[in-house]
Amino acid sequence: MSNAAAQAYARVATTTASPRDIEAQALLKAANKLQAVVSSEATYEQTTEALMFNRKLWTIFLSDALRDENNPQSIEVRQNIANIGIFVLTQTMALQISPQAEHIKPLIEINRNIAAGLGGRA
Numbered sequence: 001m002s003n004a005a006a007q008a009y010a011r012v013a014t015t016t017a018s019p020r021d022i023e024a025q026a027l028l029k030a031a032n033k034l035q036a037v038v039s040s041e042a043t044y045e046q047t048t049e050a051l052m053f054n055r056k057l058w059t060i061f062l063s064d065a066l067r068d069e070n071n072p073q074s075i076e077v078r079q080n081i082a083n084i085g086i087f088v089l090t091q092t093m094a095l096q097i098s099p100q101a102e103h104i105k106p107l108i109e110i111n112r113n114i115a116a117g118l119g120g121r122a
Helices: 003-016 019-039 044-066 075-097 101-118
Strands: none
Touching: 019 044, 019 101, 044 075, 075 101
């Protein structure tokens, strides 16, 4: 498939996907970026980019969980998301200061497990 065709397919897939699917795809993308850091001799820039992507993603999730209006989730679910989000953000920031591959693995697992749950594969 050509690059232009792949990009067109990705745009259509994104516009027709449910919000849960989009969240799951974003979590898997973050997990894959982090896995690449763990699996290879990643450069400082690659490590920083993967951690920043994860941090931005979880900042969005945390922000959405803390907003009361227009959030269809129960307070218990939102609190659980907030707790996980705080953990992920704390770990991600610590890793940005001192990257250690073995400390990245829990972030990968969290992202993959939540993506599986969003996709109904948990």
